[in-house]
Amino acid sequence: MANISQVGEQCFGCTACEHICPVSCIRMGQDTKGFLYPTVDEKQCIDCGLCLQVCPYVSDSTLDSDLFPETTVYAAKHPDDATRMQSASGGAFTAISDYILEHQGVVYGVGYDEELTACHMRATSTGQRDFLRGSKYVQSNLGDTYKAVEQDLQNSLRVLFTGTPCQVAGLRNYLQKDYENLLLVDLICHGVPSQKVFKDYLSQMEQQEGCPVTDCTFRDKGKGWKNLVMRLDFQSGTKKIDASDSTFYSLFINGTILRPSCYECKFTNFNRPGDITIGDFWGIEDTLPSFDDEKGISLILVNSRKGETFFQSACDQLSYVQSTHTDCLQHSLFAPTKAHANKDAFWKDYEEHGYLFAGEKYGGGR
Ligand SMILES: Cc1cc2nc3c(=O)[nH]c(=O)nc-3n(C[C@H](O)[C@H](O)[C@H](O)COP(=O)(O)OP(=O)(O)OC[C@H]3O[C@@H](n4cnc5c(N)ncnc54)[C@H](O)[C@@H]3O)c2cc1C
Known part of the structure; x- marks a missing residue:
């Protein structure tokens, strides 16, 4: 494959290629269905291959499972009912981001702009973060978020980035190295419309x-x-x-x-790109009925040592019980x-x- 334009409909639309290009010859453009795909200005392209190296479809971007072979599974809920009512699931995002904000960090997640376009946004206060609560079932505009995250990391800020698994994988590849001060949280994902x-x-x-x-x-x-x-x-x-x-x-x-690549998503399993994965704990009424209620229960997968260390420090912000891979299995985790x-x-x-x-x-x- 010579450059990113050949990835075609397998492209996740993550923008890593656009931002890594050293000669800025890649632009994301919309197709007739509204999905963004990269186009390459072949006259400017210097064939460096970086766009393919960072593409999460072409290059592997999940965590090295040899380092942390077994994901730990939790059912969790935020202790504050009002928070849970404003969250899509059990409020895991609020608990995780509270810890980051309390430690002078910054949080990236998805909110609506004035035109109700779902965009990745940066939050430095709980007020700004609250705006990012709730699932928007549409592919968010990442804009220049990967660059902004890189800048914050280089300025030694603690950063939480939340997004769909392909967006997290794209960021991980774009950064090309691990930063101790970065926590990646991916969502269990059914797929995204435009x-x-x-x-x-x-x-x-x-x-x-x-x-x-x-x-x-x-x-x-x-x-x-x-x-x-x-x-x-x-x-x-x-x-x-x-x-x-x-x-x-x-x-x-x-x-x-859904976006064409969603029907062949490579992240619908326990091999995740995020240190932590959050979703809905579907089926909790059968597997852990005493923990269930109508306000929402989060499923949390802890996928890396960094995720584990973070979870141990931050978990007192949640009420939680350990569960199993079998009990938490839902469609978006197997196909x-x-x-x-x-x-x-x-x-x-x-x-x-x-x-x-x-x-x-x-x-x-x-
Ligand atoms: C498109 C999509 C499909 C999903 N499919 C499933 C599924 O099949 N099974 C499942 O268990 N869970 C799925 N989820 C996740 C679930 O809906 C909740 O988002 C998740 O459990 C977090 O809930 P919470 O209560 O912890 O956080 P909340 O406070 O509700 O926070 C929501 C989190 O989702 C992020 N977010 C919201 N919209 C988007 C978006 N469009 N793109 C990227 N990030 C976004 C926010 O930044 C925030 O981090 C999906 C979410 C999305 C956005």
């Missing part, structure tokens, strides 16, 4: 409602954590929609609108999400007729 389709969905909802959407929460817990309910805040008020009644949410869950049979038909109709038509035809709901 921002373009998400925005199309929001526009449709705004048209129906006749006023702008001001916020979107994918995991409203009013009916309990195990029910997937989206809350849309409009200028005129709030609407709660069950996942099965939302075209976007159903097409996300059933594997119609990539399967593409829905209607996937290609959806995209054809989307490209020809737009989201309103394709969403209603294949997504049901509104």
Whole structure:
């Protein structure tokens, strides 16, 4: 393979290649579905091969399992119920990031900008961090985040970076060395839709409602954590929609609108790129019923010695019990999400007729 453009649809869109290029000849551009892919200015390219070296699809970027052979598994919840209600799962992110912030560190995670674009952002206070709570089921814009993280690390700040496994793997490769002051936390991940389709969905909802959407929460817990309910805040008020009644949410869950590389994701197993992995502890009602409740339980995998040391220092911010690989197993930990049979038909109709038509035809709901 000569350069990164040949990776094609296997590309995760992580931006490591764009930022490592010594002659800045790689740009991320959007395809018709809204996913970002690198394009190379061949006239400027000096064939150094760095873009391929840092690409998490081409180069391995998971932790060396010989150094820490057995991931430790925990079910955990934040002791403060209000925190858990504002978190997607059991509030593990808040506990981990609190420790970093208390030790003068910086936290990178995903929040919405004014246009409801999900972006990686930098937080140095609990107020800024709170803005990063909650899962946004869409591929975040990383922008120049990898460079900003590198700068913070070189300035000897303690850094927490959270993201999807491919984003964490991209950062690990981009940095090309381990920093003692960096903690990488990846999410268990079902896959990501594009921002373009998400925005199309929001526009449709705004048209129906006749006023702008001001916020979107994918995991409203009013009916309990195990029910997937989206809350849309409009200028005129709030609407709660069950996942099965939302075209976007159903097409996300059933594997119609994910990034092509998600259907072949190499991170849907216990071989993780992060020091710590966080997700939902699905099935807790059967495996640890006494620990279960409707406010959300986090699954925490501790994957490296650094992760273990951190967890030992920070775990008093959580209530937790040890679990097992078998008890915590969920689909996103043993196989990539399967593409829905209607996937290609959806995209054809989307490209020809737009989201309103394709969403209603294949997504049901509104
Ligand atoms: C696209 C996506 C798919 C997921 N799929 C699964 C799954 O199949 N199974 C499972 O168990 N868990 C999945 N999760 C993880 C789960 O939804 C929670 O995000 C996770 O358990 C953290 O919850 P919390 O209560 O600890 O933190 P919260 O306080 O809710 O914090 C959420 C964390 O997720 C990060 N985040 C939010 N949106 C994004 C995004 N778009 N891209 C990158 N990072 C983001 C935030 O920066 C923060 O670190 C997924 C998350 C995302 C974003």
